[in-house]
Amino acid sequence: MSEAVKVIDDVSFGDLLANPYPIFKRVRDLGPVVKVEAANIMMVTRFDDVMAIERDPVTFSSINPQSLLNTVIGPNLMRKDGEDHARERAAMDPSLRPGVVKRCWADPMRAICDDVISQIEHKGEAELFEELAAPIAARALADILGFDGVDWRTMALWSQSLIDGSGNYSHDAEIARKAREAASGVESAVDRMLSHHRDNPNPSMLSSMLQADPAQTVEQIYANIKVAIGGGLNETRDSILTLILGLLQNPDQLARVRAEPSLWGQAFEEAVRWISPIGMYPRRLARDAEISGTLVRKGEQVGLCVGAANHDDRRFSDPEKFDVFREKKSHLAFGAGSHFCAGTWVSRALVSQIAVPMVFERLRNLRLKDPELVRIRGWVFRGPTHMPVVWDA
């Protein structure tokens, strides 16, 4: 006998945005699939269930031509499966492979971090969201895409507008307008740059897409560059801040990581497990199916709450603690299955090997200005939004 989907109707959307983790815990303990009314979605929150779903893309499909994401940015690889997905993914991967990151992107990314830090180093205090993490993430992404000369604030605005637009379930006219504006901004930027990248093959994503076999259409390029802008900026920015925050709140762990730099990688994985930059993404049922005994019908959508799975106490002890030295286990912050984050290796290199080590190297005796001032927000996307710090200049 399969169970019916249980419902939670006494939490508000504001509660979710402020701190989804207590709600995730309630959902996890209540059942494998729980409808949370405030978010209007059926949440899957247990680690093993999310992993099992991601191993069965035929049942739990990403294909969803009617999705808001497709409306806002056009048909793109995140809402495709199988061969269609694999071809578009293969067209961007040559820019994002770990070896390419090391050979082609590490030096430019180091120069960007050096420049951003040089601008604040003398001040002795800064707000790290606006003055450090956002410009680093945006400028690194612009380089990788091949968007030479696009200002970081424009990148950040496009990214936020596209994200807001694809989550605009209340059909707010202003959000929709901004998303359209961002989409056409990205398209004109691509138009301006295509001939340069066609004539000068290089490791950038635009160039990779042009060199791909089969060739990508301009529509595919538009859409998947928008995916990379919407999905490659905020997450990197948020993970930079989260890693810094976790270490500042745990000076003993910071000391050990700084004494043993090979631990930076491990510290980064713990940061994205602890506060996962993407907390949830959807899959659609291609047939009736049971998720650990709970029946979900064909056509319905489930939200894979990887943020919740990364706090599943069946897998991680004291999951709410930031602990670089916890028992080593894989997490789901980069998703799983064929849509496993394409930018994983870029963010690992940028955040854990370059940006955050450089921050602690250059901003001596870095500390939070006042722990009370730190703001962390969001549930589908979550990260520190405000983080004032001081150091010895």
Next chain:
Amino acid sequence: MPTIRFLLTDGAELAVEAQNGRSLMETALEHSVPGIIAECNGSAACATCHVVLPEEILLALEPISEHENDMLDFAEAPRESGSRLSCQIKVSDALDNISVRIPAA
């Protein structure tokens, strides 16, 4: 049905019956072989399905792609000359009785 002998990091051996046409990674998951995580489920994107094969078998396999080759340098356990991503290798009779070692990270 070929037999695959997984050599685990603790030295133990786990011999399993494998199905032709499935990947070595899928075979390992089906039998809960420890050390094969396979986060990306066979897309050659995560490098968490790293195995080491006997060198004579490598020659009998399809050559390694540029993408897999790049990925292997970044697997958690250091790369060896027989290293492959198990998701990129299809089981066939040619693999009968081979030893597939799970490298220690």
